[in-house]
Amino acid sequence: MATRSLFHTLRCRLTNNNGAVGSNFIRNAESSRFSKPYSADAAIGGSLVDESLESEEKDDLRSRIFRLRLPKRSATTVLEKWVGEGNQITVNELRDISKELRRTRRYKHALEVTEWMVQNEESKISDADYASRIDLISKVFGIDAAERYFEGLHIDSKTTETYTSLLHAYAGSKQTERAEALFRRIIETDSLNFGAITYNEMMTLYMSVGQVEKVPAVIQVLKHKKVSPDIFTYNLWLSSCAATFNIDELKMILEEMRHDANSSEGWVRYIDLTSIYINSSRLTNAESTSPVEAEKSISQREWVTYDFLVILHTGLGNKDMIDQIWKSLRNTNQKLSSRSYICVLSSYLMLGQLREAGEVIDQWKDSKKTDFDSSACSRIVNAFRDVGLEEKASDFHLLLVQKKCSLETEVS
Template identity: 30%
Template sequence: MPSTPSFSAAQKLAESFLRRFSTVTASARRRNLYSRINPLGDPSVSIVPVLDEWIEEGNAVNGYYLKDVVKFLRNRKRLSHALEVSEWMSSKGLCPISPSDLAVQLDLIGRVRGVESAERYFQSLNDGDKTYQLHGALLNCYVREGLVDKSLSQMQKMKDMGVVCCINYNSLMYLYLQTQQLEKVPDVLAEMQKDGVPPNIFSYRLCINSYGDRGDLENVEKLLEEMEREPHIDTDWITYSMVAKFYIKAGMKEKALVNLKKCEEKAEKGNAVAYDHLIGHYAALGGKGAVMRVWKLQKANCKKQLNREYITMLSSLVKLGEFDMAEEVVGEWELSGNVCDFRVPNIVLIGYCQSGLVEKAEALLQRLVAEGKTPTPNSWAITASGYVAKDNMEKAFQCIKEAFAVLVQNKRWRPKDDVISSIFSWVTDNKDIGEVEEFVNSLKSLNAMNRNIYVSLIKTYVKHGKDVDEILERMKVDNIELDQEMEEALNSYSRF
C-alpha cells in the first residue's frame, strides 16, 4: 500500500496541478479572444469591435487575461491596440481596475496621443486614484519627451508627497543622459543617497555611463568599486561589459581585459547575449584567440546559435581581417537550420568590398545562389558598390540588375544615390537606348530617380533625338527643378 504523501509533497502536487490548469485555461483563452486580436496587426484597424463582439456572444471576460493581453501588445510595440484594450477594460466595468492598470493606461496615452493627452487624463482622475504609480507614470512621460522643467517639477511634487522611489531618481538620470546634460547625472545619484534612497544596479549603471561618455574613467573606476562594496548590489556581467567598452574606447587594453575577465566570470553559461558582448569586445581589442575561444564556449554552452550570434561573430572576424574563418562560419550558418536571413552573409560581403576584395564577395554570393538561396537586393547592391569603387562599371551594372531582379525579396529596398548615379552615367555612355530605358523603368518602380539620373537621361534623350517632354513632366512630379546643366542639355535639343 503506497504511503501517504507528506504535506510538502502534497503541496507540490497541488501547485503542479494548478500550473497545468492555468496553462490549459490560458491556452483555451488564446484560442478564442486572443486568437481574434492577434492577427489584427495594422494599428489603423480598431480592435474594439472584436472585443464588443466577444461580449455580445455571451462569452466571459477575465480581467487577468485582458491585462495579459495589454502587456503582450505593449511588449510587441502595438501600443495603440494596447491602449484600446486598456480603455475598453476600464469603460466596461467588467473587472477591477488597479492603480497599476491606471498607470499603464496613462503611459500608453502618453505614447500614443502625446504628453498633453496624458496630462488631461491625469487631471480627470479622482485624487484617490492619483497614487505614486500614476505620478511615476506621468514623470516617465515627461522624461521620455525630454521635458526637463516638467520632469523636475513633477519630481518635486512627488518628493513633497513622500512618494519618490529609486525608479524615479533613475528616470531623472536617464533624462539628463538623454538631453546630454551628463554632468548632472552624478548629482542625482548623490541626492538620492542623501535622501536615504538606496541606489539599485540601474542607478549605478546610468551614472557610470555619464562618466564614461565624458571620458572620466577615474570616476568610472571609483563608482564601480563602490558598487562592488554594496552588499545589496550584485554587480553583473552587463556592468563589467559596459565598463570594458569605455576602457577599449580609451585604448586602455589592460584595464579592459580585467573587466572582460570579470564579465565572463559573471555571465551565465547559457547566456548567448553575454557571449556576443565578449566576442565583440575581444575583436575590438584585436584578440583573435579570445574571440575564437568565446565562440567555442558559446557553441558548447548554448543550445543553438541564432542569426544574431552569427552576425556578431562574422562582424568580429571581418574586423580582424579573418576572411577565411568568416567563410567557414558562413558555412556553419548554412547548416544551422536558421531562417535564411541574408543580413548574415552580407556582413562578409561588406567586409570584402571595403577591403577591395569585391571579386571574393561576388564569388561568395554566387556560391550561395548556386546552393539555392535567393539573396536580397541589398546583397547584390553591396557587390555593385564594390565594383563601382574599383571602377569596374560593367560588373557593377550586372550586379545592380541582379538586385532589381530579386526586388520581391525586399520591396522596401532602395539603392544608394551615389552608386546608382555612377552606374547610370556609365550606362548612358556605353549601352543602347533600350537598355537605358529598361534601367530607368526599374528606377521608377523603386522611386529611386534623382537629379543626377535626370541630367544623364536628358543628355541621352537629346543625343538620340528623343522627346524629353515625359522626362520634364516626371521631374515636376518628383519636385526636381531644372538647373544650369539641364538647361544646357535642353538647349541642344532641336525644338529649343
C-alpha cells in the same frame, strides 16, 4: 580632447531605440474620472468596424482580438460581442491580452482593451493599469494627449507608477524640458516614495541626448532622498563617467557597488575584473579574458561592461583590450543591439583600425538577430565631421561604399 568631444557627440547622435542604455520600463494604467476620455477609435477616424469571426479554428477572446489585422478594426466591438454572447471576461485576462498586444506593437487595440477594462471594471483597476493607459495614449495619440490624461486623473491615481509612466513617455520622445519640469514635481512630492527606476528614466534621457554631465546631479538627488540604486542605476552612472573619462569617479562607483548590500557574489566578481581593466592596460590573470565573458549569466539589463569599457580603452588607445571585449561580447548568449555595433565600430574608427572596422560591418550585416542600420552609420560619419575629424569621416564613408552599404543622403 577630440576623443572626448567625439563620444559626447556620439552619445547625442547615435543613440537609438534599441540602445538607450535604457530603461525598458513600461508601466501600465487609467482613470474613468478623466474629464475628457480618449477613445482609441479616434486615432483611426472614429468608425467601428465589425470583424467577421466565422470559420476560425479557435474561438476564445484572445484569438478573436488577435485576428483583427488592421488598426481600424475595433477591439471594443469584439469585447462587446463576446459579452453579448454570454461569455465572462476577467480583469487579469484583459491585462494579459493588452500586454501581448503591446509586445507586438498593436498599441491601438491594446488601448481599446484597457478602455473597456476601465469602463466596465473600474473597481478592480490598479495603479499599474492607469500607468499603462498613459504609455498607450502617448503611443497612439502623442505626448500632449498623455500629459492631458495624467493631469486629469484623480489625485488618488497620481501615483509613483503614473508619474514614472509619464516621465518615461517624455524620455522616450527626448523632451528634456518637460521631463525636467515633471522630475522637479516628483522630487518635491513628499507623499510618494519613488524608487530607483524613476531616477533611471531621467538619467537615461540625459544619456540619450548627450547631456551626460547632468547625470551626477540626478544621483545626488537619489542619494539625498535615500533611494537605493539598482544595477541599472550603476550602469548609467558608470557610463556617464566613462563618456567623460572620469577615471577617479569610476573607481569610486565600483567601490560603492562592492559594498552595496544588493551585490551578489557574481556581481562582486565582475566588479573585481572591471577594476583590473581600469587600473591596468592588461589583465593580470592570463586565464581571465574579460568581465563580459566571465559572467555570461549576467542579464542584458546588468550588462554595464562593454559600453564604458570600450570607450575608456579607446581613449587610452588600448586596441587589444577592445578586441578582447568585443570577442567576449560576441561569445555571450545575449543579443547584441545596434548600439553594441555602433560603440565598437566607432572605437575602431577612432583608433584608425579600418580593417577591424570593416570586420565589424561584415559581422553586423551577417547577424541574424540585429539588422544592419545604415542610418546609424550615416550618423557616425556626421559625428566625426562635427568634431573636425574629416579624414576619419571620409575613410569610414569609403569603407561603407566598399562594403556596399547604402547611406542616407545627408552624408553623400
